Amino acid sequence: MDEHEVYHCQNCGLEWKNNNKKYTECPECKSDKIILLKNDTLNKRRSFGGEGRGIGIPPSSCKCPKCGYEIPKIKGEPCKNTKCPKCGTPMHGSGRCIN
Incomplete structure:
Protein backbone atom coordinates (compact mmCIF):
# COMPACT_ATOMS: atom_id res chain seq x y z
CA MET A 1 0.00 0.00 0.00
CA ASP A 2 1.22 3.48 -0.84
CA GLU A 3 2.39 5.39 2.25
CA HIS A 4 0.28 8.40 1.26
CA GLU A 5 -3.09 6.66 1.02
CA VAL A 6 -5.80 7.98 3.33
CA TYR A 7 -9.28 6.55 3.87
CA HIS A 8 -12.39 8.77 3.98
CA CYS A 9 -15.81 7.68 5.26
CA GLN A 10 -18.60 9.18 3.17
CA ASN A 11 -21.10 8.45 5.95
CA CYS A 12 -19.56 10.16 9.01
CA GLY A 13 -16.66 12.11 7.44
CA LEU A 14 -13.89 10.38 9.40
CA GLU A 15 -10.48 10.30 7.68
CA TRP A 16 -7.67 8.00 8.75
CA LYS A 17 -4.37 6.62 7.52
CA ASN A 18 -3.12 3.11 8.10
CA ASN A 19 -0.48 1.53 5.90
CA ASN A 20 -0.62 -1.85 7.63
CA LYS A 21 -4.27 -2.77 7.00
CA LYS A 22 -6.77 -2.68 4.14
CA TYR A 23 -10.14 -1.34 5.34
CA THR A 24 -13.59 -2.32 4.06
CA GLU A 25 -15.56 -0.38 6.69
CA CYS A 26 -15.19 2.78 8.78
CA PRO A 27 -13.71 2.14 12.24
CA GLU A 28 -15.98 4.87 13.68
CA CYS A 29 -19.47 4.17 12.28
CA LYS A 30 -18.90 0.76 10.61
CA SER A 31 -20.23 2.06 7.25
CA ASP A 32 -18.92 0.41 4.09
CA LYS A 33 -19.16 3.78 2.28
CA ILE A 34 -15.44 4.50 2.41
CA ILE A 35 -13.14 5.77 -0.32
CA LEU A 36 -9.39 5.69 -0.62
CA LEU A 37 -7.80 9.09 -1.18
CA LYS A 38 -4.56 9.08 -3.17
CA ASN A 39 -1.81 11.74 -3.27
CA ASP A 40 -3.38 13.65 -6.15
CA THR A 41 -6.73 13.82 -4.34
CA LEU A 42 -5.14 15.10 -1.14
CA ASN A 43 -3.22 17.78 -3.01
CA LYS A 44 -6.48 19.17 -4.45
CA ARG A 45 -8.06 19.61 -1.01
CA ARG A 46 -8.29 23.12 0.39
CA SER A 47 -6.45 22.08 3.53
CA PHE A 48 -3.51 21.12 1.30
CA GLY A 49 -3.58 24.42 -0.64
CA GLY A 50 -5.79 23.22 -3.50
CA GLU A 51 -9.09 24.53 -4.80
CA GLY A 52 -11.12 21.86 -3.00
CA ARG A 53 -13.35 19.09 -4.34
CA GLY A 54 -16.30 19.04 -1.95
CA ILE A 55 -14.81 16.44 0.38
CA GLY A 56 -15.03 17.71 3.93
CA ILE A 57 -18.20 19.76 3.43
CA PRO A 58 -20.07 19.50 6.73
CA PRO A 59 -23.38 17.65 6.93
CA PRO A 65 -28.62 5.06 11.03
CA LYS A 66 -30.94 2.69 12.89
CA CYS A 67 -34.42 4.27 12.74
CA GLY A 68 -33.93 7.12 10.24
CA TYR A 69 -34.89 9.98 12.62
CA GLU A 70 -33.34 13.22 11.34
CA CYS A 87 -33.87 4.85 19.96
CA GLY A 88 -30.67 6.17 21.62
CA THR A 89 -28.33 5.32 18.71
CA PRO A 90 -25.52 7.84 17.97
CA MET A 91 -26.47 10.02 14.98
CA HIS A 92 -24.46 10.36 11.73
CA GLY A 93 -24.07 13.22 9.24
CA SER A 94 -26.64 13.34 6.46
CA GLY A 95 -26.90 15.65 3.47
CA ARG A 96 -24.30 18.31 2.76
CA CYS A 97 -24.22 22.06 3.37
CA ILE A 98 -23.12 24.23 0.46
CA ASN A 99 -22.72 27.52 2.34
Missing part, protein backbone atom coordinates in the same frame (compact mmCIF):
# COMPACT_ATOMS: atom_id res chain seq x y z
CA SER A 60 -26.58 19.73 6.91
CA SER A 61 -28.41 17.35 9.24
CA CYS A 62 -27.85 14.46 11.63
CA LYS A 63 -29.65 11.18 10.90
CA CYS A 64 -30.06 8.02 12.95
CA ILE A 71 -32.60 16.57 12.99
CA PRO A 72 -30.85 19.78 11.79
CA LYS A 73 -27.07 19.83 12.33
CA ILE A 74 -25.82 22.10 15.13
CA LYS A 75 -22.73 23.99 13.95
CA GLY A 76 -19.60 22.90 15.81
CA GLU A 77 -21.26 19.83 17.36
CA PRO A 78 -20.38 16.48 15.73
CA CYS A 79 -23.45 14.38 14.86
CA LYS A 80 -21.88 11.36 16.58
CA ASN A 81 -22.10 13.24 19.92
CA THR A 82 -25.89 13.40 19.59
CA LYS A 83 -28.02 10.37 20.45
CA CYS A 84 -31.28 9.68 18.64
CA PRO A 85 -34.20 10.75 20.88
CA LYS A 86 -36.27 7.81 19.57
